[in-house]
Amino acid sequence: MQPFTQRVIEIIKTIPAGFVMTYGQIAEQVGSRRGARQVVRILHSLSGIHNLPWHRVVNAKGEIAMRDEEVRYMQIHYLNGEGVKTSGDGRVDLDKYRYNAVRAGED
DNA sequence: AGTGTGACTTGGG
């Protein structure tokens, strides 16, 4: 496993239930400010084989980014189960649920 | 070493 990939995995593992992070945030946390798409690729390659809370990752608009309707539905289901309210369009309120790892550690 | 991938992000209209 490559270091970058390993760090992304670690970051995602730190997202607490009831919160979400964006691809961009995760990329930033691992030191690659423009690496959002790498996070995407990694999640694809992992395909859930790890015990990752992949459903807590959304895009910068707070949208459920999944393309497969089936998996998309599952993600929304998981989030709802953790108390994250989703709009009819499958969006979450980032102002409410966005998890800031840095600030969480400092506060 | 070059090319393709991808569940993104940002800026402008």
Place this chain on the structure above:
DNA sequence: ACCCAAGCCACAC
């Protein structure tokens, strides 16, 4: 708020 175009970067082949 929505749509579009361009930029991004680590990884696999």
